[in-house]
Amino acid sequence: MIRTTLSPSPDDLPVPKLEELERGSSLWKDAWRRLRQNRLALIALALFTVIAIVCVLGPFMTPYGYEEQRLAYGAQGPTWEHWMGTDALGRDQLTRIMHGGRISLSVGFMATAVSLVIGVLYGATSAYIGGRTDAVMMRFVDILYAMPFTIFVILLTVIFGRSLYLIFIAIGAVEWLTMARIVRGQVLTLKQQEFIEAAVSLGYSNGRIILRHLIPNVVGPIIVYATLTVPAVMLLEAVLSFLGLGVQPPMASWGVLINEGKDAMTVYPWLLFFPALFFSLTLFSLNFLGDGLRDALDPKSSKD
Amino acid sequence: MSDGAVRSPFLALEDVKTHFPVTQGFLFRRRTGAVKAVDGVSLAIQRGEVLGLVGESGCGKSTLSRTIMQLLRASGGSIRLEGRDLCAVSMKQIRRERINFQMIFQDPYASLNPRMTVYDTIKEAIRTRHPHVGGRAMIRRVSSLMDKVGLAPKLMRKYPHEFSGGQRQRIAIARALAPEPKLILADEPVSALDVSIQSQILNLLAKLTRELGLTMLFISHDLGVVKYISHRIAVMYLGRIVEIGSPREIMEKPLHPYTQALVSAIPFPDPRLERTRRRMVLEGDPPSPMDPPGGCPFHPRCPFAEAACAREVPALKEYLPDRPAACIRIPEIHPGIGSRE
Numbered sequence: 011m012i013r014t015t016l017s018p019s020p021d022d023l024p025v026p027k028l029e030e031l032e033r034g035s036s037l038w039k040d041a042w043r044r045l046r047q048n049r050l051a052l053i054a055l056a057l058f059t060v061i062a063i064v065c066v067l068g069p070f071m072t073p074y075g076y077e078e079q080r081l082a083y084g085a086q087g088p089t090w091e092h093w094m095g096t097d098a099l100g101r102d103q104l105t106r107i108m109h110g111g112r113i114s115l116s117v118g119f120m121a122t123a124v125s126l127v128i129g130v131l132y133g134a135t136s137a138y139i140g141g142r143t144d145a146v147m148m149r150f151v152d153i154l155y156a157m158p159f160t161i162f163v164i165l166l167t168v169i170f171g172r173s174l175y176l177i178f179i180a181i182g183a184v185e186w187l188t189m190a191r192i193v194r195g196q197v198l199t200l201k202q203q204e205f206i207e208a209a210v211s212l213g214y215s216n217g218r219i220i221l222r223h224l225i226p227n228v229v230g231p232i233i234v235y236a237t238l239t240v241p242a243v244m245l246l247e248a249v250l251s252f253l254g255l256g257v258q259p260p261m262a263s264w265g266v267l268i269n270e271g272k273d274a275m276t277v278y279p280w281l282l283f284f285p286a287l288f289f290s291l292t293l294f295s296l297n298f299l300g301d302g303l304r305d306a307l308d309p310k311s312s313k314d
Numbered sequence: 315m316s317d318g319a320v321r322s323p324f325l326a327l328e329d330v331k332t333h334f335p336v337t338q339g340f341l342f343r344r345r346t347g348a349v350k351a352v353d354g355v356s357l358a359i360q361r362g363e364v365l366g367l368v369g370e371s372g373c374g375k376s377t378l379s380r381t382i383m384q385l386l387r388a389s390g391g392s393i394r395l396e397g398r399d400l401c402a403v404s405m406k407q408i409r410r411e412r413i414n415f416q417m418i419f420q421d422p423y424a425s426l427n428p429r430m431t432v433y434d435t436i437k438e439a440i441r442t443r444h445p446h447v448g449g450r451a452m453i454r455r456v457s458s459l460m461d462k463v464g465l466a467p468k469l470m471r472k473y474p475h476e477f478s479g480g481q482r483q484r485i486a487i488a489r490a491l492a493p494e495p496k497l498i499l500a501d502e503p504v505s506a507l508d509v510s511i512q513s514q515i516l517n518l519l520a521k522l523t524r525e526l527g528l529t530m531l532f533i534s535h536d537l538g539v540v541k542y543i544s545h546r547i548a549v550m551y552l553g554r555i556v557e558i559g560s561p562r563e564i565m566e567k568p569l570h571p572y573t574q575a576l577v578s579a580i581p582f583p584d585p586r587l588e589r590t591r592r593r594m595v596l597e598g599d600p601p602s603p604m605d606p607p608g609g610c611p612f613h614p615r616c617p618f619a620e621a622a623c624a625r626e627v628p629a630l631k632e633y634l635p636d637r638p639a640a641c642i643r644i645p646e647i648h649p650g651i652g653s654r655e
Binding site (some may be wrong): 031032033034035036037203204205207208209210211212213214215222223226227 | 408409432442475493
């Protein structure tokens with residue numbers, strides 16, 4: 011009689027004990043190992059973490075409020091009381107920078123999150139369905155690409171009024187286009203891989219194939235692009251604030267502070283210097299971190 | 315098939331066609347032609363049999379295997395697995411029945427999900443047949459399968475990139491066996507491997523089919539590999555089967571001119587004999603399946619072709635018992651075999 015089943019009888023095989031199993035090293039672990047060897051990326055990560063912690067926790071530790079005006083102390087240079095000086099209204103500059111950092115960082119991350127969700131779903135769907143649907147969906151992206159961003163945002167503010175959430179959505183709505191293209195490209199390549207065919211021939215559902223087999227394999231490029239999107243978004247927010255479409259006083263973002271600082275640049279240079287310092291350090295660290303992540307997650311693309 | 319009437323074959327292909335439309339234009343596509351990758355293949359595989367399918371690259375071998383797997387749907391004909399026509403079954407239903415036929419792919423570097431451990435890969439496949447097995451019972455099943463394909467079970471927590479090509483192919487074989495299929499389609503399973511590893515994988519496949527009573531369609535472009543593992547060999551050229559026979563018959567007395575050319579291309583292991591080997595070298599490239607030649611698809615390259623060959627497509631005909639071949643010139647090429655009607 012031919013044995014057609016592979017089920018072993020329960021007792022004839024030793025079950026390996028967990029501690030006997032040799033632990034594999036996942037691609038994530040390998041990537042983390044490579045990232046740790048990249049000194050620049052590590053410094054960037056540390057610097058960014060410090061800035062983020064300072065911005066999140068700092069406002070609880072200063073004795074000043076960000077909107078607290080003390081005109082008598084107006085526009086002082088850095089002192090022991092005010093490490094980064096005060097502005098013309100006597101507001102503590104360090105407190106305002108930390109508050110502004112909260113806004114800038116949350117705009118950066120929230121807008122990136124919005125673009126991530128829309129972009130990944132849109133791009134993956136377009137590529138997975140393919141054919142004519144794909145062509146139509148991607149032409150729609152092309153059309154949106156051609157729309158001028160500032161006019162789009164001005165229109166939004168005219169219709170919906172100004173708010174922080176609007177900025178999240180407006181920037182996210184622009185940034186998702188590139189994300190969608192990246193994800194689509196990745197999924198198109200993956201769809202041709204034999205392990206997707208193997209998953210289909212094992213009869214797995216579409217949802218399972220997308221969740222377990224497609225997405226884990228596109229996460230790498232997505233993370234890299236998202237890391238590089240955060241600073242781009244923060245810059246966009248600064249542009250909007252510069253145009254007066256962003257955050258409204260007395261709230262402040264780094265973009266607002268830099269804008270205010272530049273007006274008083276010749277008289278009170280610290281008002282421009284300190285927010286610009288924080289902003290550029292953050293942008294630098296996120297960009298270096300993104301580069302490091304790209305090298306770590308996709309070692310083939312790195313030069314050395 | 316002399317006993318075809320007595321027992322119906324396990325897998326029966328009847329005039330299977332897989333054509334790919336060639337289109338032009340962007341939103342409003344026009345059909346401008348078709349690639350006839352598989353063009354009227356009829357084959358029968360008995361239960362427990364290993365059928366080798368050989369042919370040069372581009373002849374439609376892989377398309378045929380993907381059509382049987384229902385990864386591609388046939389444009390015509392029928393594919394009966396245990397009497398049931400898979401072409402008539404809805405995709406939804408096919409998904410539930412996939413566990414009965416599994417595939418081993420050519421490239422073990424592309425056929426395993428790089429983000430999943432061996433354990434996860436095999437577990438997921440076992441779940442298709444046994445959805446409720448878990449915990450230690452699952453570890454036991456995975457170990458057993460790994461053991462069966464010659465992998466140490468203690469490696470189950472490792473990832474594909476930590477294995478060699480041969481080991482990866484063993485993982486892929488374990489995954490294909492996990493749903494306890496009745497039919498295995500092996501699409502060039504050893505072509506991407508080193509020669510020294512090829513024989514190990516071939517031995518493993520031969521052992522597994524024997525022990526588990528599997529039916530297998532083994533596809534390769536290498537007749538030397540196919541003859542080793544197959545009970546019968548089918549030779550494919552440009553989307554059609556041109557000859558079927560046992561490995562011994564095919565090697566010793568190839569009937570079709572194309573098979574003769576294939577057989578003459580296998581080098582002898584002995585250098586002295588190798589010097590005496592007479593090769594039948596085919597002129598030109600295989601024609602495009604988009605624009606196949608009229609009549610016998612092989613006639614432009616066939617040394618025995620005559621005017622009649624260009625007129626109609628020769629049907630598979632049994633010139634010897636259980637030795638169908640598709641060539642009208644066989645009685646002349648092999649005096650004493652068959653007769654021309």
